[in-house]
Amino acid sequence: MTTDLSRENALLLAIIQATSEGPGVEPLAAAVARLIAGATATDACFVHVLDDAGRSLTLAGATPPFDVAGRIQLPLGTGVTGWVASHRRPAVIVENKEADPRYRPIPALRGSEFTSMASVPMESDVAGLVGVLNVHTRRRRQFTERDLRLLTMIGRLVAGAIHQARLHRQLIGRERAHERFVEQVVAAQEAERRRLAGDIHDGISQRLVSLGYHLDAADRTVAEDPGYAAEQIVLARRLTDLTLDEARAAIGGLRPPVLDDLGLAGGLASLARSMPELEVVLELCDDRLPEHIEVALYRIAQEALQNVQKHAGAHSARLNFGVSQEVARLEVRDDGVGFRPDEPASGYGLGSMAERAELIGGNLEVRSRPGAGTSVIALVPVGGRGC
Incomplete structure (x- = not known):
């Protein structure tokens, strides 16, 4: 991989522009992968992003024709990519990958088609470790210290951008969760109001109407038929007790x-x-x-x-x-x-x-x-x- 200073600066500027165009992790990773592969004359580039729990890496972006973003996961420590994430150090394999004890073939990434690879951690002081950046070549390639410094610099830029994208995604997720929570609270309140209104209408209100009838009957007959009036008052008292019980039950429905x-x-x-x-x-x-x-x-x-x-x-x-x-x-x-x-x-x-x-x-x-x-x-x- 050879490039002069002007080409390096152009590449870095292009990556800065790509990282500032949108908050999505996957589109950002795919755009960066294409830029790196094109500018560094490598045949494939894979951007693996560390999950929020810090336990596994997910392939978030790759150069065409690889359409496997989001479908490949590696536990931390597995394969060359996992080793780089665990040790936070670059790794270079010039040839004969299968002989390297760190290497784990992934059929979907067609590793047998590539001879040489370089892998660097994507990390920054603010974001910490965000993921791993890999480039591959079909022909044998000796990656130099300058190559690794450039890839590491790119990794730092991408780390900051992915960190911001993840924070944005988490914020959106929290906002949506809060909206769902508010909707659930309102729905629960409305359901509780409907239940209480039904209890009052079907129980307490009807008993109060009946209570009024009995008291009216007692009032009309107290002089002519004291015995009947007394019966109505007894019934009214029973209804009063039942109504009080229902009122207590309705209140208990809100808070026992x-x-x-x-x-x-x-x-x-x-x-x-x-x-x-x-x-x-x-x-x-x-x-x-x-x-x-x-x-x-x-x-x-x-x-x-x-x-x-x-x-x-x-x-x-x-x-x-x-x-x-x-x-x-x-x-x-x-x-x-x-x-x-x-x-x-x-x-x-x-x-x-x-x-x-x-x-x-x-x-x-x-x-x-x-x-x-x-x-x-x-x-x-x-x-x-x-x-």
């Missing part, structure tokens, strides 16, 4: 009063006692959590236990709640008939439980199979707490 009185552990224990036909073994941590998390976990446990009672055909269940390593874990496990979670008709409220978990930043896992019972597990990050 038992959580205020007993906390989440006490509320879960009370919930288990409310199902006498089901034996529920309890293992509960006494830690208090933020109010919205306690309500969500209580509702998930409530729905899960109701599912056990209605659908599982179970003799017993276990209700576990604990906090470890800043994660709250709620599990409802039964010894019932089980089901296939991947079957659409097997939901039994799993969607609403999963939504509740997601709304508080957690996730829901369902483990079940026919004849082996079911486990519903909610995991929610809660910060520096632990039992």
